[in-house]
Amino acid sequence: MRAWVDGAVRDSVLVEIADGRFTSVTPDSEVDAFHRVPGETRILPGLTLPGLANCHSHAFHRALRGRTQRERGTFWTWRDHMYAVAATLTPDSYFELARATYREMAATGITSVGEFHYLHHQPDGTPYDDPNAMGHALVAAAAEAGIRISLLDTCYLSSGFGRPVEGAQVRYTDGDADRWAERVDAIDHAYVGAAIHSVRAVPREQIRTVVEATGTRPLHVHLSEQVAENDACLATYGVTPTQLLHDAGALGPTTSAVHATHLTGADITQLGETTTYACFCPTTERDLGDGIGPGRALQRAGARLTLGSDSHAVVDLFEEMRALEMDERLATKERGHWSAAELLDIGTSGRIAVGERADLVTIDTASPRTAGTGADEHTAVYAATAADVVHVVAGGQVAYTGADDEAIGRELADAIEKVHP
Numbered sequence: 001m002r003a004w005v006d007g008a009v010r011d012s013v014l015v016e017i018a019d020g021r022f023t024s025v026t027p028d029s030e031v032d033a034f035h036r037v038p039g040e041t042r043i044l045p046g047l048t049l050p051g052l053a054n055c056h057s058h059a060f061h062r063a064l065r066g067r068t069q070r071e072r073g074t075f076w077t078w079r080d081h082m083y084a085v086a087a088t089l090t091p092d093s094y095f096e097l098a099r100a101t102y103r104e105m106a107a108t109g110i111t112s113v114g115e116f117h118y119l120h121h122q123p124d125g126t127p128y129d130d131p132n133a134m135g136h137a138l139v140a141a142a143a144e145a146g147i148r149i150s151l152l153d154t155c156y157l158s159s160g161f162g163r164p165v166e167g168a169q170v171r172y173t174d175g176d177a178d179r180w181a182e183r184v185d186a187i188d189h190a191y192v193g194a195a196i197h198s199v200r201a202v203p204r205e206q207i208r209t210v211v212e213a214t215g216t217r218p219l220h221v222h223l224s225e226q227v228a229e230n231d232a233c234l235a236t237y238g239v240t241p242t243q244l245l246h247d248a249g250a251l252g253p254t255t256s257a258v259h260a261t262h263l264t265g266a267d268i269t270q271l272g273e274t275t276t277y278a279c280f281c282p283t284t285e286r287d288l289g290d291g292i293g294p295g296r297a298l299q300r301a302g303a304r305l306t307l308g309s310d311s312h313a314v315v316d317l318f319e320e321m322r323a324l325e326m327d328e329r330l331a332t333k334e335r336g337h338w339s340a341a342e343l344l345d346i347g348t349s350g351r352i353a354v355g356e357r358a359d360l361v362t363i364d365t366a367s368p369r370t371a372g373t374g375a376d377e378h379t380a381v382y383a384a385t386a387a388d389v390v391h392v393v394a395g396g397q398v399a400y401t402g403a404d405d406e407a408i409g410r411e412l413a414d415a416i417e418k419v420h421p
């Protein structure tokens, strides 16, 4: 196969896979294929990339696509619509919706997802018999779709600075950060991380509790997505959300700041110096009218960028990679902020290398969109769309073959139909 190996496109690459990992990677080989041991050898035409990493997802938001866009509205009317769907979900209906959503992700080349999960309890706020029934439903859904999930269990305690939860938010809250930590401890899954929904939703004194309970596991937080959040944080605490998180010890190399859109120069320095990840979600930020974050400045300061499809208005990591450059062009009126290789690195989770997880995404390089574009990293970043993905391997197992589209569409339609109030 033609593949992206060690930062370059190589031809006739033979990879061998055992127990979900690459055991050999040989460019310029006699046999041009991937081979599972024990198992079949398969020849993959096109261009093969490492698996794409979707670092920020709220699976149930997939039910809003094409619906919240029907009327004019604001960020807050979008949120009302989202809450209406959140109010109807049960562990069973959420399992079906998430499985269909993760299947769509697999079909677009996403092999791992970070699920920022805050819909924990029954509609009246009472915990389910299994207090992690919803989280376990998400884990089971990803397993059936064949992709890896990091469950980022989210602490959500207030509807705004100093305001108790209201409406559907009673499903999100555990009451306080200690009870949140207790519940998270009982989750049965290897990849459990944590999240602070936002500085709006977790009071300052409880942020530290979440940080301590999280330890060395991944910690995600929505950060400065809207100017209004910054203004309210300044009015309440006299500091920016970034400064607030920094003071609480919440920034660092295992933390991801999601959005990081409206930042001061000092915020950028703090996120950089702590080598915090900045997870940009350009298609969602576009859909919600959030703004354009300072991607290149964050990277220059020392932060590491990742990407997420967040609200799933679009599930297409190729578009997210491309948007990082294109949006920055619009914001600065200059071209050439990122190379295609850098963008590919930001959008993928690992490498095609011995010992790494065997995640392979093959794109058609002869489609109406990709033909004649060079079949290299520029094809992937500047020409391909999710629709050009023809074959996906996640953890050594085939997760998508191109023959599955009709079934995935049907599954999505059925699951979404069931959750609309």
Ligand SMILES: [Zn+2]
Pocket (backbone or CB within 6 Å): 056, 058, 116, 222, 258, 310, 311
């Ligand atoms: Zn989000």
